[in-house]
Amino acid sequence: MTVLETTDLTKSFGGLTAVDHLDLTVEENEIVGLIGPNGSGKTTTFNLVTGFYSIDGGTVRLTGSDITSFGTAKRASHGIVRTFQRPKPFGTMTVRENMMVANTPDLSRVEKESRAERILDDIELDHEADSRGKDLSGGQKKLLEIGRALMLDPEIILLDEPAAGVNPALMDDIMDYIRDLHDDGHTFLLIEHDMSIIADLCDRVVVMHNGQKIADGPFEEVRDNEQVRSAYLGGQ
Numbered sequence: 001m002t003v004l005e006t007t008d009l010t011k012s013f014g015g016l017t018a019v020d021h022l023d024l025t026v027e028e029n030e031i032v033g034l035i036g037p038n039g040s041g042k043t044t045t046f047n048l049v050t051g052f053y054s055i056d057g058g059t060v061r062l063t064g065s066d067i068t069s070f071g072t073a074k075r076a077s078h079g080i081v082r083t084f085q086r087p088k089p090f091g092t093m094t095v096r097e098n099m100m101v102a103n104t105p106d107l108s109r110v111e112k113e114s115r116a117e118r119i120l121d122d123i124e125l126d127h128e129a130d131s132r133g134k135d136l137s138g139g140q141k142k143l144l145e146i147g148r149a150l151m152l153d154p155e156i157i158l159l160d161e162p163a164a165g166v167n168p169a170l171m172d173d174i175m176d177y178i179r180d181l182h183d184d185g186h187t188f189l190l191i192e193h194d195m196s197i198i199a200d201l202c203d204r205v206v207v208m209h210n211g212q213k214i215a216d217g218p219f220e221e222v223r224d225n226e227q228v229r230s231a232y233l234g235g236q
């Protein structure tokens with residue numbers, strides 16, 4: 001099943017077309033890497049898919065339903081969740097309280113608490129449950145963000161540079177956790193500049209350049225693609 005599908009997705013800022021007729025699919029239980037040089041349109045794509053930016057043209061479908069007209073909250077409740085490059089937990093709230101902020105109308109209070117405890121246990125933040133969000137390390141904040149995303153029982157999780165700013169030991173934990181979630185059936189679209197992480201985690205890689213998709217396939221295949229090499233070396 002196709003979980004996420006964008007067709008002709010387009011966004012301009014003034015004269016700059018940041019995302020240019022992008023067709024992108026993510027199948028159920030895939031980890032797809034979205035890569036490309038700085039400014040190629042990756043984060044804008046996340047913002048269009050999640051509804052943070054309005055769309056100039058094209059459609060976004062989630063598990064077959066057209067959600068293009070939905071706002072951010074409605075897309076999240078339908079199953080598109082994201083993490084940010086720089087995580088922003090509620091600093092004065094505890095880790096447990098941060099988890100409980102998630103909007104889960106289908107769960108009773110007890111069910112919600114039990115989901116939060118299970119996820120905190122899985123991401124090994126249970127021992128920090130009573131710590132304030134602002135007191136966590138950069139890597140722990142990233143884990144908490146993934147945990148908060150999972151509270152919504154999402155169809156797809158968009159991860160924006162999970163490795164950036166994380167110490168190597170905790171990065172291994174984050175990658176292990178993403179692999180565990182993948183084994184449990186979760187689906188991911190992942191922006192990452194660290195190619196070793198892309199090679200390690202991703203089933204498929206989509207390469208953007210100047211807002212357009214220039215390659216789509218297994219990492220080994222796109223790595224050797226001439227257009228991709230030229231884009232990364234600064235060619236047009």
Ligand SMILES: Nc1ncnc2c1ncn2[C@@H]1O[C@H](COP(=O)(O)OP(=O)(O)OP(=O)(O)O)[C@@H](O)[C@H]1O
Binds near residue numbers: 018041042043
């Ligand atoms: N809100 C905005 N207003 C104006 N221009 C923007 C805005 N957001 C992004 N852009 C521009 O759109 C282009 C694509 O930016 P985007 O952040 O999507 O690229 P990226 O591939 O995520 O880059 P990076 O790898 O550096 O994060 C860039 O030229 C950027 O300056």
